[in-house]
Amino acid sequence: MFHVKHPQREVAATRQRAVGQWPTDPYPRRLNVWPGIRDASMLDGMSAPLQKYSPCSATDKAAALALTPVSSETEARLDAYVDLLVQWQTKTNLVASSTLPQLWTRHIADSLQLLALAPQAKCWADLGSGGGFPGVVLACALADIEGARVDLVERNAKKAAFLREAVRITASPASVHLMDIGDYVDRSEDRIDCVTARALAPLQVLLGFVEPLVNKGAKALFLKGQDVEAELTEATRYWNIEPRIHSSCTGGQGRIAEFDHIERRDRRGARQAWRGS
Numbered sequence: 001m002f003h004v005k006h007p008q009r010e011v012a013a014t015r016q017r018a019v020g021q022w023p024t025d026p027y028p029r030r031l032n033v034w035p036g037i038r039d040a041s042m043l044d045g046m047s048a049p050l051q052k053y054s055p056c057s058a059t060d061k062a063a064a065l066a067l068t069p070v071s072s073e074t075e076a077r078l079d080a081y082v083d084l085l086v087q088w089q090t091k092t093n094l095v096a097s098s099t100l101p102q103l104w105t106r107h108i109a110d111s112l113q114l115l116a117l118a119p120q121a122k123c124w125a126d127l128g129s130g131g132g133f134p135g136v137v138l139a140c141a142l143a144d145i146e147g148a149r150v151d152l153v154e155r156n157a158k159k160a161a162f163l164r165e166a167v168r169i170t171a172s173p174a175s176v177h178l179m180d181i182g183d184y185v186d187r188s189e190d191r192i193d194c195v196t197a198r199a200l201a202p203l204q205v206l207l208g209f210v211e212p213l214v215n216k217g218a219k220a221l222f223l224k225g226q227d228v229e230a231e232l233t234e235a236t237r238y239w240n241i242e243p244r245i246h247s248s249c250t251g252g253q254g255r256i257a258e259f260d261h262i263e264r265r266d267r268r269g270a271r272q273a274w275r276g277s
């Protein structure tokens, strides 16, 4: 005999299990969140009706959009992107699952804040895009600007497949480059106004990646954490740099390191740093 699962009963039973397992909902004013779901891995194996419940918080989304306001068109694109990311997160590690309840502030506002630092930039390149931060978020926000484009560079095939799907469903002006950053930079002939990276490598290595693009006129913006001072000290062993350091609008220890000019101090030393030795 076949055991037929009734979606609504499944919802009720799993809800009961989840409520039993987790403390009281800390976001009582959330509109579209199912209390009890704290981690996308809990959605694993659940039926489609269950997957419509998002582990992301509406309160967190409102806080993010207060920090980095966007048009309603951009918000709709970002909503579609977040839904896709939550679905894929059950199979592919795109972000730390523990950060999903703060996805809008930790990842989306963190990415959107870069736009204010390069307001004229239309052509962006995001190196090591992973799950799309900041590249896909920037592409969603730039979608209505004529001539805007974002290159998403990622060498992991699964993540590149996710990025392609994110670009498709958000109809954002981005293209995915499934390749190593070194190859992308070497082959890049199109104009790049701004190059970004988040959670990719220490500063002295990032500077080696972006040097050819910055020398052709791009601005580099790196989303960094509390170790940025130590990374800058190390980077100045290899590079002549005049960075501007901005505090993240999302608070905490986040910093943005901005570079308009990069020069090697010592060719051999810089090349060694680039290789990570």
Ligand SMILES: C[S@@+](CC[C@H](N)C(=O)[O-])C[C@H]1O[C@@H](n2cnc3c(N)ncnc32)[C@H](O)[C@@H]1O
Pocket (backbone or CB within 6 Å): 094, 095, 127, 128, 129, 130, 131, 132, 133, 134, 153, 154, 155, 156, 159, 179, 180, 181, 182, 197, 198, 199, 200
């Ligand atoms: C820690 S993840 C960060 C992803 C995203 N930027 C974020 O902040 O969520 C780093 C990503 O860079 C990619 N990556 C690392 N080195 C790379 C390289 N040399 N070329 C292309 N992609 C690279 C990895 O595959 C990974 O997806």
